[in-house]
Amino acid sequence: MLTELMHRLGRYLDAPDVWLPSLNRANGRTRQQRTERSVACVQLLRASLKYLDLLTLRVGVPLTGGGMQNLTLPFLAKQAGLDLRRAERAMRDLQAAGLTSVRSRCERGKDGGYKGLAAIKYVPAALFGAFGLAKWLRHERSKAALRQERRAAADAKEGRRGTRDARDTREHARGQLWLAGMKNGIAGRGGRARPASAGTDEAAAAEFDRQVQIRAGQIKQADPSLSREACFRLARQQLAPPR
Missing domain, CATH: 1.10.10.10 (Winged helix-like DNA-binding domain superfamily/Winged helix DNA-binding domain)
Structure with a gap:
């Protein structure tokens, strides 16, 4: 125009x-x-x-x-x-x-x-x-306004996604450290590890399940074609501590 x-x-x-x-x-x-x-x-x-x-x-x-x-x-x-x-x-x-x-x-x-x-x-x-060209101008300005609204919505969505991914990453990292500490126990005098109690084992298992759910959701978001079972299987494999 x-x-x-x-x-x-x-x-x-x-x-x-x-x-x-x-x-x-x-x-x-x-x-x-x-x-x-x-x-x-x-x-x-x-x-x-x-x-x-x-x-x-x-x-x-x-x-x-x-x-x-x-x-x-x-x-x-x-x-x-x-x-x-x-x-x-x-x-x-x-x-x-x-x-x-x-x-x-x-x-x-x-x-x-x-x-x-x-x-x-x-x-x-x-x-x-x-x-x-008055009518043409009104039409083009309406289209321009719509494009601007879509860009603003996309930017806002990307910002929320980035914040959510960063939060999930932090939670995952903290969970991994927490699980490692619960599995190995807290080092006592002389550098020996204390065995974890039964209650601690249950808490560690619950935290592991929570981390698996978070990771499974991330895997599903990255590849929507995967089934729920496949996402959870991959999550458990990725989060399982090395033997």
């Missing part, structure tokens, strides 16, 4: 007052916008559309950890094939025409001064409507 809008923007050059009258009069004069100025505006708009996020209509590059990297005007000017001075004039025209909104940003440095950051830029939905 963005490619189609980039293509349709060319219609403005043939009939400015028909397609984008607000841009045609952005210079505040009654005469038509000069051709080279019109071309610069169209080129800068096309460069912005290359990096447009459909869900937010924000110009930028998505970051891996979330958020978005804003793009500077010099970067967009290079993408549009314009020198910076002409790009600045085009950006002023686009803002005056309501075809781009810009929100300036800055950060405070350690010396107490302020440094400008790449401004946040948006393209209005009305631009798509002006070229007959």
Whole structure:
């Protein structure tokens, strides 16, 4: 859809007052916008559309950890094939025409001064409507919102799975150590081992069964095709202490 809008923007050059009258009069004069100025505006708009996020209509590059990297005007000017001075004039025209909104940003440095950051830029939905793409835009934004929801759900599920696996691993390791201690007894004086009592043997057996159940569940999750009996058999084999 963005490619189609980039293509349709060319219609403005043939009939400015028909397609984008607000841009045609952005210079505040009654005469038509000069051709080279019109071309610069169209080129800068096309460069912005290359990096447009459909869900937010924000110009930028998505970051891996979330958020978005804003793009500077010099970067967009290079993408549009314009020198910076002409790009600045085009950006002023686009803002005056309501075809781009810009929100300036800055950060405070350690010396107490302020440094400008790449401004946040948006393209209005009305631009798509002006070229007959309003319905298509709504459809694509709905799809983008659904994709974002699915990604968020998948990330949350993966996070819960990682937490559960880590907990099971810790429990398994602690159980193995506990079983080894119960089997061998606690070393007394002179390094000799005390035999475990009958009550201790029963506790060790119960803990072993619990660890077998946990491990069997992990095996089933890794390979759902295995039967319950096979999962428990493999779990017992893996957890059995070496002879």
